[in-house]
Amino acid sequence: MGNPTGFMEIARVTFERRPIEERILDWKEVYKDFPEDQLKAQASRCMDCGVPFCHQGCPLGNIIPDWNDLVYRDQWKDALQRLLATNNFPEFTGRICPAPCEGSCVLGINADPVTIKNIEISIIDRAFKEGIVKASPPAVRTGKKVAVVGSGPAGLAGAAQLNHAGHWVTVFERADRIGGLLRYGIPEFKMEKRVLDRRLNIMTEEGVTFRTNANVGVNVSVEELRGNFDAILLSGGATAPRDLPVPGRDLRGIHFAMEYLPLQNKRCEGDTIPDSQFITAKDKHVVIIGGGDTGADCLGTSHRQGARSIVQFELLPKPPLERAADNPWPNWPNIFRTSSAHEEGGGREYCVLTKSFTGRDGQVEQLHAVRVEFEGRNIREVPGSEFTINADLVLLAMGFLGPERNGMLGQLGVNINERGNVATDTEKMTSIPGIFAAGDMSRGQSLVVWAIREGRVAARCMDKYLMGSTELP
Numbered sequence: 001m002g003n004p005t006g007f008m009e010i011a012r013v014t015f016e017r018r019p020i021e022e023r024i025l026d027w028k029e030v031y032k033d034f035p036e037d038q039l040k041a042q043a044s045r046c047m048d049c050g051v052p053f054c055h056q057g058c059p060l061g062n063i064i065p066d067w068n069d070l071v072y073r074d075q076w077k078d079a080l081q082r083l084l085a086t087n088n089f090p091e092f093t094g095r096i097c098p099a100p101c102e103g104s105c106v107l108g109i110n111a112d113p114v115t116i117k118n119i120e121i122s123i124i125d126r127a128f129k130e131g132i133v134k135a136s137p138p139a140v141r142t143g144k145k146v147a148v149v150g151s152g153p154a155g156l157a158g159a160a161q162l163n164h165a166g167h168w169v170t171v172f173e174r175a176d177r178i179g180g181l182l183r184y185g186i187p188e189f190k191m192e193k194r195v196l197d198r199r200l201n202i203m204t205e206e207g208v209t210f211r212t213n214a215n216v217g218v219n220v221s222v223e224e225l226r227g228n229f230d231a232i233l234l235s236g237g238a239t240a241p242r243d244l245p246v247p248g249r250d251l252r253g254i255h256f257a258m259e260y261l262p263l264q265n266k267r268c269e270g271d272t273i274p275d276s277q278f279i280t281a282k283d284k285h286v287v288i289i290g291g292g293d294t295g296a297d298c299l300g301t302s303h304r305q306g307a308r309s310i311v312q313f314e315l316l317p318k319p320p321l322e323r324a325a326d327n328p329w330p331n332w333p334n335i336f337r338t339s340s341a342h343e344e345g346g347g348r349e350y351c352v353l354t355k356s357f358t359g360r361d362g363q364v365e366q367l368h369a370v371r372v373e374f375e376g377r378n379i380r381e382v383p384g385s386e387f388t389i390n391a392d393l394v395l396l397a398m399g400f401l402g403p404e405r406n407g408m409l410g411q412l413g414v415n416i417n418e419r420g421n422v423a424t425d426t427e428k429m430t431s432i433p434g435i436f437a438a439g440d441m442s443r444g445q446s447l448v449v450w451a452i453r454e455g456r457v458a459a460r461c462m463d464k465y466l467m468g469s470t471e472l473p
Contacts, residue, residue, distance in 0.1 A: 003072065006044030012112035013042060020344050024303045027188035027268050029095070030340045039122050042115045043071040049106035053330045054116060057104025059453040060086045060093075064101060064116055071119055080127045083120065085473070088157045088452060089199060091128070092182060094121025095191045097449045098293075104330035128198065135205035142166040144466045147229040149216050149408065152180025153448050154439025155235035156199075157455030158462075159208050161472055162233075165463045169208050170229070174215035177269070180237060182448075184262035187297050189304070189340070193269065217408030231434050231462050234422060235455060236408070238400040238440035244289065248357030251364040255279055257294045257397040264301050281307035285390040287367050288312040289354055290397030293339075298395045300341030310346035311389065317374060318350040353381065357394065367391040400445045419444055428458040429465070436462050 003009075015031040017023070023030050046068035054064045063082045070079035083090050094117055105113030127133045144167045148159045151173040163169045177183050179196050204210065214220045225232055241256045243249070260279045267273055281302035288295045288302075291314030302310050319336045327334050342348065353372045359365040371385035402420035403409060409422065415431035417423040421444050422430055422437040429436050438458035439451040456473070463470040 003044035004048070006041070006072075007047045007107050007111070007114075010041050010045050012045065012115060013038060014115055015118050017340055017343070023189065023340075024344055027192075027304065029192055030189050034118060034122060039119060040072050040074070043068045043119050045107065046072075046114045047107060051106075053104040053106055054101040054114075057330060057332075058101040059447070059450045060456075062086050062101065062120075064114075067123060068114065068116070068119060071123065076123065076126060077132065079123050080132060083123050088160045088456070089153065090120050090124040091195050091199065092153060092191065093449050093452065094118075094124060095195070096186055097447060100332050100447070100449070103332045106330075108333075109329050133202065135202045136164075137206045138164055138166040140166050141168065142467065144168065144230045145170070145228065146231050146233065146462065146466075147172060147225045148233045148235060149225075150180060150234070150236035150439070150441070151178045151183075151210065152235065152237050152439060152451060153182060154237075154441075154451040154455040154458075155180065155233065156182075156203070157452040158233045158235060158438055158459045159455075160203060160206075161456055161459030162462060163203070163206055163208050165459070165467075165470070165472055167230075167463070167466065171208060171210045172214040172216055172220060172225075173210065173212050174218070176212055178210050178212060184265050185258065185294075185297070187261065187301050188265065188268045189300055190297070193265075215407075217406075217411050222408060222411045231436065231466055233455075233458055233462060234408075234412075234414070234430070234435065234437040234441055235439045235458075236403060236441050238402045238421070238445045240401045240404050241396065242398040242401050244354060244396055244398065246354060246356050248359065248364065251357050251359045252362050253359070253364040253392060254357060254394040255396065257290070257298050257395050260395055261294075261297060261301060264305070279393070281305040281310070281393055283308050284392035286310045286393045286395065287389065287391040288395045288397055290314065290399065291316070291348065291350070292397065292399065294399075295395075295397035296339045296341045298397055299346050300339075300344065302393075302395075303341065303344045303346070307393075309390075312346060312348050313352040313354065313369065314348070314350045315353060315372070315379075316350065353379070355386075357391070364391055364394055367394060400440070402444060403441045427461040427465070428454075429461065434465070436465075 015034050017030045052065050067079040067082040099117040101116045102113040146162050146167045146169050148155045148171045151171050159169045159171050282305050286302045286307045288298045323333050351372050352369050354369045356368045357364050368388050371382040373380045415423040422442045424437050424442050436458050438454035460472040
């Protein structure tokens, strides 16, 4: 604790976003650089709180007070070591994690919490800029071969840890590029893909093998994996989207978010996608159904594509501006938030239930909905509140139901639990010995920081399975 009175003297200041009129014309990240002196001042707000609840708020158990203090003292290399001790990819979490650690910050009981996420990303980005982050291949190889299926944050974290332990790791990805949702779910304005690519380059130098266009259960047989590898990690995510089975759902112009977002990311990568296959919001009345992060990603993308109008519908009530009585610290604060995409425009409406779609010549033109009220967990439609809105493009961003059952999981025959996810024991092993699961595939739809933790835990369990013991954290 470098400055004992920092939390009393200095107000919370977060990264400034680029002007809206500038950023909606490009796909670059929305935040400006943060002056170093201001960053140190923010780090000094971390107080000697005795029991740092930010540790339990972060699924990775990041040693947050240590690296806050080290940044304040200008000891950046030591801060980096503390950061990497618990997190393989702080450059990802610093950009796209909602920061549950800040929701648990002790200072947040009666003041604004420490800007933990901003400090985290500053440490790792500075380290990359100065060339401190370099490939570190294992000194000794065990001779064991491990297959990782899925290259999202869970799969990449598991692969990185297993490689550090000395195993030969091959990552199988069914898409044409590595990264999972980091590549094709997160828009460029939230995380430019150069950030992902520089990490993948390091992992490749460290000895991890990546295979793209490798769809296990389709063009890569499960027998190949079971025959050629000593252990398998299933980390393919929860990719089965929640649908909206209402009249008119089959009209053209109604798409899942994950049909829409990857196409724009591909164009940002330089791919040529014919207009006949591209889904665009340009000059259209866009309705986004779902009020979460994926809906906000659709919103920001629609802004940049030049939508005529955009509205985002959420079934649940609008969250309060401050913590409710039944949502005390240090639980995650369920409050109303404004992302960069919401700041850029578009409407947000709550307690809206979509009833049907109508259109002409097979193309959606209107959405019909009704307002609802909640009585406990019961939903009641408000009489006389029906309304209709123009909708040329409807994007369904209502979450995911779990992993896809057909293909790999069905052919492997792993057990599925009552929540529809791959069942695992306390050692992250599935019902089949030697096959493990991590991330959204076993946990269900969750945060990037949970995915990384799941991958790390699974890697430790797999190393112990392969070697009889493990030194992985």
